[in-house]
Amino acid sequence: MFVTFEGLDGSGKSTQAQLLADALRGQGRDVVATREPGGTPLGEQVRQILLDGHAMVPWAEAALFAAARAELAETVIVPALQAGKDVVSDRYIDSSLAYQGIARDLGVDRILRLNLEATRGVLPDRTILVLVDPETARARTRASDRIERESAEFHAAVDDAYRALAAMFPNRIVAVDGTTPPKELAQKILGRLRDLS
């Protein structure tokens, strides 16, 4: 199965991605865990430009995320799935739909089209959206990169965007409550994925 995790910085999605990968491995499954932006040598370089570099116009940002994702899909995700492995990714296409498509106002349809081209149409079987309100998320992190340093309004727009995406893709996106204690939430997520395994 191919499962992605999405949510605001500070939602706890990275912890849950890790717990899911561990749980699947505990069941004897072969799991490739990855993250975006990054996950390949090119992706890690692009990550630096995106998160530590200069300000850039929104389409440059969207194109760089898509470039890193193209490399990750073709060199990591597709080969793993073809070898019968599970793939768990901390962020994927929905991050671009929420941050660039909606919060940066480039348009969900256009960002989806760009990313479907870049990944040759590789979409997750399920996307776990870890929801916490933006104030809680903000209190849990210290803004450490260019996008995390955006305004509270921007992060509120991203939160709204994720909720809108969950309504747009109800069969793929499963929203869960990020204020649930981590181990309990991990169990719930496993339950929501049972029909896939």
Ligand code: TYD
């Ligand atoms: P993040 O998951 O926060 O990385 P880490 O937790 O390892 O620091 O990702 C960095 C930022 O990039 C985050 O604020 C969301 C943003 N982002 C986008 O705007 N679009 C995308 O397509 C992706 C993958 C991330």
